[in-house]
Amino acid sequence: MKSKDIEEAKARASAMLRRARIVITPSERENMEVADLGFGDLKNLGIQIIVYENNDRYCAKELILFPRQICPEHRHPRVNDRNPGKKETFRCRSGEIYLYVAGEPTPRPKARVPKKYRSFITAWHEITLRPGNQYTLPPNSLHWFQAGDKGAIVSEFSSTSTDENDLYTDPRLRRVKK
């Protein structure tokens, strides 16, 4: 991504946090991860992340999604004998998020997915999260999500985060930092 686009995304995400009264430090703003996953289409596909803490025991992040931005389908597989894969809880703080997991497909889902990304989505069981709602994903379960029309801020609580182990359904996707 161009540094101008990254700065623009950081400014936009920071403004959303301010509106939601979520305070971050200047250094957290500076280190915000803007992930377009190599697609160069951040408006539709990608995510902004502030990592509050990631240590050997647990992890906590704030996820900021622009209106209708999609975090594409992936899972967190088993890492080793002591780590059966990342377990994570998404708690919606503001806006609205449509989370999709394996299971009975939801008729008339709320997500709107551009055609070019549809072929790499397989999970269509919908969970709608509004402020105060949360959902915990077991390790290694497929999931993806899209923010509603006003975007969303989601607190992620989880076991230790090791992005390099994530497996995306779309083999073209990769997690690129900044």
Place this chain on the structure above:
Amino acid sequence: MKSKDIEEAKARASAMLRRARIVITPSERENMEVADLGFGDLKNLGIQIIVYENNDRYCAKELILFPRQICPEHRHPRVNDRNPGKKETFRCRSGEIYLYVAGEPTPRPKARVPKKYRSFITAWHEITLRPGNQYTLPPNSLHWFQAGDKGAIVSEFSSTSTDENDLYTDPRLRRVKK
């Protein structure tokens, strides 16, 4: 505690969350833990807690402290071979909190501790947390904290929480649910 006092504390804590734009569900409000630790002096000593998630891997809570309320000195000792004790991160969301850990005592600390509780405080190294600031405590480290004049809301991210293992410096203290 009398159920009237518990209800009053819940209402007060809920109002603080509302002012900070932190949304909780009716069931989270209902299940809010109001802990006076058996002292019957909630105004000065105690804490209000909403447990968002506590599973085999991690835990996330919102701590609500009334103005100048003290969470007394304690530590989270080793539980077994796989759990060296709870590790936790305090992130201030609103208000101000004075956190005390072992180390060089801070001259003129900001905390104001009623005489009757002073004898069971040993850690006086002060860390002031304002919105956006956070601090991670290693397992088994002594700590206590007091909210500032306007109270405080603190997100706690941690490894699995097992309150029954907590060790308080004051042997009179016990963790009483509701």
